[in-house]
Amino acid sequence: MDLKQSKLSNKEIIAAYKVIKETRKLDERLWQLNRIGKSTFNISGQGAEVGQVAMAMAFNSQEDYFLPYYRDMAAVMSFGTTAKDILMGSLGKKDDPASHGRQMPNHYGDKANNVISFSSTVTTQYPLATGIALALQVDKKPGAVLTVTGEGSTAQGDFHEALNFAGVKKLPVVFVIENNGYAISTPNDQEFGTDDLSSRAIGYGIQGRKVDGRDFAETYLAFKEAAEFAKAGGGSTLIVMDVDRLTAHSSDDDQRVYRDKAEIEEMKENDCILMMEEQLLDENILTIEELQEITTSIDQEIEQATLDAEAMPDPEASEIMTHIYETGGH
Amino acid sequence: MDLKQSKLSNKEIIAAYKVIKETRKLDERLWQLNRIGKSTFNISGQGAEVGQVAMAMAFNSQEDYFLPYYRDMAAVMSFGTTAKDILMGSLGKKDDPASHGRQMPNHYGDKANNVISFSSTVTTQYPLATGIALALQVDKKPGAVLTVTGEGSTAQGDFHEALNFAGVKKLPVVFVIENNGYAISTPNDQEFGTDDLSSRAIGYGIQGRKVDGRDFAETYLAFKEAAEFAKAGGGSTLIVMDVDRLTAHSSDDDQRVYRDKAEIEEMKENDCILMMEEQLLDENILTIEELQEITTSIDQEIEQATLDAEAMPDPEASEIMTHIYETGGH
């Protein structure tokens, strides 16, 4: 789909693109920090940035709530988390808004922007999302809830229990499955017996959709509709968003061991960001020079954010005994 | 559907009817034993007997395996468990084949007839069933696996995890949901957001069917097909079988508290056994005298079985320290 079919203004599309590009650049920086030992882990959403930003733009961090998973850096940035915030997380800094240096990198959370803390244990966020949504419903608040998991993680019982409850209560939730073809090394056909996970929606009495996360406009429109549906009291939608996993599963993995070289090559050639940049040029939203400028200024921003984050204080050792109970430690 | 449309011989239909009737009579006896304090619990399948027997007849206890739930007395009896066996379970007798007096009544199990032990924790049998089925598949054995849970119990994560795996491996399992409208006091519309639980099958890449468990022939044919499909390597089927719960949830419950009088009345008027008896007469499979004879002889059998079961030894107190580990006790 053309970008403009999203009905977003050029300004909005450019803003979206900037977040997408910034996320990619930031992630590259995180890999570097990992390689030189400054962080011990990275798990990245390269290949999913376009879809994630299109998804997140259908929500706003004033009234909506977001329960992301570890690959959702681009979406989290759309919600308002900054590059410096994320860098602080990877470096384990005290002011990291996700966990104040307590959780591993990429375990997002940001109270100021309604991003709810994520744990490593997959799909627990789905039931949590129903609790957030029920609170909105009971308290007669206007927002909706966005929550995401990976396609492999849909095998968890929590996926089912949450959708089931959301169906009963017609909760304002948009449940998302980012399908990147693999759960670590396990391909789709070893994860589930269907070609279309969105077909699961019907069994819960909720809406199901499938979108190509490489297609900005298609993705945005689908989420916009789902968010509006939720806010209008229609209930939940399950959206399967196809994306790529351009990198290994994480910094502890090497996907060349279990994926075909050709498959990896092809995916890289169809990198969603390259495709979006082509569209931006084709649709005369940006010139090649403007694209270049954006890249340059993002590079500088990331550089500065890295310096800023590195300069921030580490948590103090004594903090391991704080915030355990209401009264502090034990 | 006419009984004869099942393509079963009159003899087979009569045999099925006998099990159905015997189960009803046995259950009535179990309620009596409960009321006079000889057993402390009963949970019954009254209103589901016709469907259960039709279901079970599509399998055989030589090569197939059955993982029932607590209401499946009629199905378990079709697999070969006797009235005396079940009475021994309710009375907590040592020779109770389900658990040797260890588990509560109606927690079926019978190694001699390939009925696998059931726990109170709902829906754990679904994952177990996948393990049994995978063993059959890997060991190249001919059988299929039948497993059942209640419709409320489908809200458990285990329901989903098992179906998902069965879809991946194309396991020879027939998963059954007995929908009696309630989970204890909770009606269908508070349990799930769909009118048709069998629509969940598609999301797992398996077959889905819905049958009226009050209709003997329809039910039998659906299960026959599913069993054959499983044995032919086609994979799993999810069958929703609508039944009634004529009694309270269990001997600890009183359904008049939360169900309309009219609803209960209507259900009783449409008792599946009465309907089947009408069919037996209408289709000239049995005469009224023969029906009467069957009832009389069942009454005698139950009487005898009760006497026999009551005369059996209790487990000895010391048995609480046996069969814990391979080597015995602790």
Place this chain on the structure above:
Amino acid sequence: MAEKTYLEAINLAIKEEMRRDDGVMVFGEDVGGEKGGVFGVTKELAAEFGDERVFNSPLGESEIAGLATGLGIMGHHAIAEFQFADYILPAVNQILSETAKMRYRTAGDYTAPIVMRAPYGGGVRGGFYHSQSTEKIFAGQPGLRIVTPSSVYDAKGLLKAAIRSEDPVLFYEHKKLYRAIKDDIPDEDYTVALDKAKIVKEGTDITVFSYGMMLQFVLKASEKLENQGISVEVVDLVSLYPLDQETIVQAARKTGKVLLVTEDTKEGSIMNNVSSVIAENALFDLDAPIKILAGPESPSMPYAKNLEDAFLVNQDDVLDAMVELAEF
């Protein structure tokens, strides 16, 4: 003052807290509508507070826990019921991975100020899966509190404190006590501390720690022993996790003879934690080995009457163990 059963006290605590705080919600299997729970603990609540605040959840415990935690994050002091403590097991992941760690993992940005109620304990002919003491499974997760009331007074006050607490609280209720004990309790609002053990009877010869149904046995036995001139200090643990170490150590020191009574299987039970606190902090004050009287090392309570009787620690077992310790 009004006479209430343990069950009524719990029901009343919930009612009063729901009146006080609009944010309090109640859900779980069959807790809503006319039924009001399989034990009747939540009776009348739906009628008074409506189906939005009091409702039946579908039959999925992991969802129940996650739902409560999500509501807690949004500031609702939610009360989730697990129908039996045996059926909290499907929710272990949510409770340990999310609920217990929420405050710590966000350094307080998000919290889960919720209560999860669970009826536990045996002696009701409920067999394997309606008799278990599952509290031990959760004891060892900083961030979480596990409490249990063993008197009518505490049933009300402790639950009120749990609902008002900003910490997640697993609230274990002994199902056998629901209707077995009755007592006069104040009409006025009161709470009972979540983190304090209680000396329910002072004594000088032996110290017995317990909770739940077993505590009733201990109290009865100690009355008997009092007549025989043996003075028993009885401690109700109240907080099963984290333990109130100070009170425990002091009470153990006082008599130097310690008996721990639980109906749970011995190894791995809460009493092991109590014993090790004493063995680390009061060892030289002890005049006898730290004795644990517990259920057998066998998987779960069987159904057959004589098997259940053999399994369950009873009044005589408790008395015998106390006498033995006193005579040591």
Place this chain on the structure above:
Amino acid sequence: MAEKTYLEAINLAIKEEMRRDDGVMVFGEDVGGEKGGVFGVTKELAAEFGDERVFNSPLGESEIAGLATGLGIMGHHAIAEFQFADYILPAVNQILSETAKMRYRTAGDYTAPIVMRAPYGGGVRGGFYHSQSTEKIFAGQPGLRIVTPSSVYDAKGLLKAAIRSEDPVLFYEHKKLYRAIKDDIPDEDYTVALDKAKIVKEGTDITVFSYGMMLQFVLKASEKLENQGISVEVVDLVSLYPLDQETIVQAARKTGKVLLVTEDTKEGSIMNNVSSVIAENALFDLDAPIKILAGPESPSMPYAKNLEDAFLVNQDDVLDAMVELAEF
């Protein structure tokens, strides 16, 4: 004899048992294909034994446990891998309600002779959910065994014994030991008893009980102390549940001074069970309080380096605690 790492020893044990017994199957997340597990423990297995006996399961731990149990009922000695011991939590219900109770609830008609492997322990910068010691959650379920090897020799022999056992065995592997320890082990087939603690070093002044990574610290510290004339008896628990009470009591009696070392949070840890066995059975042989050196009472290991360091019991802590006890 051949030099192997702890990880290689585990891999070899599985291979040899799969060759011996066609019924042995291996599955779990990413254990099959070319990957062979996120730690590489199951490498080469799919190639040798085929995709039917060695396969990737979908990402659902409750299903993994139920599947293994079902296979076990059918006589397969299945080996299920939980990718991290933290991720065994969604399977708690299956393991406790089904696996652990299968033999008992059918009086032996059905059994679940399976192994569930789980890499546990911290110090790998894995943060909250890749560092936990979850073994305590299962310790208290008769019918279940929990074992952990703390040497290369045991890694192989204990796993072989677990696979051959007719009991369900939770096999905890310390992930930090996978590549940290190497040793020569026999080429011949051997097994290590599932139910016996091991005196890994004899001594006369103090007795230290431990397992996992901490045991390495204990062994190093005891060498140092030996040079200072302090003789340390070191006991590897091996069986975390049920405990080998006899060996534990004897070893405690021998020196009268007991230290228990675990990286887990103290209250609720396995060491509480050990302590209470000693306090009940060897109290008058003790010359010092039973000391437990453990992780802090804090929810889980944080990620930031200095936080992790502060959280994890280290070599110095162990040495200090041992010296302190010796000097007591």
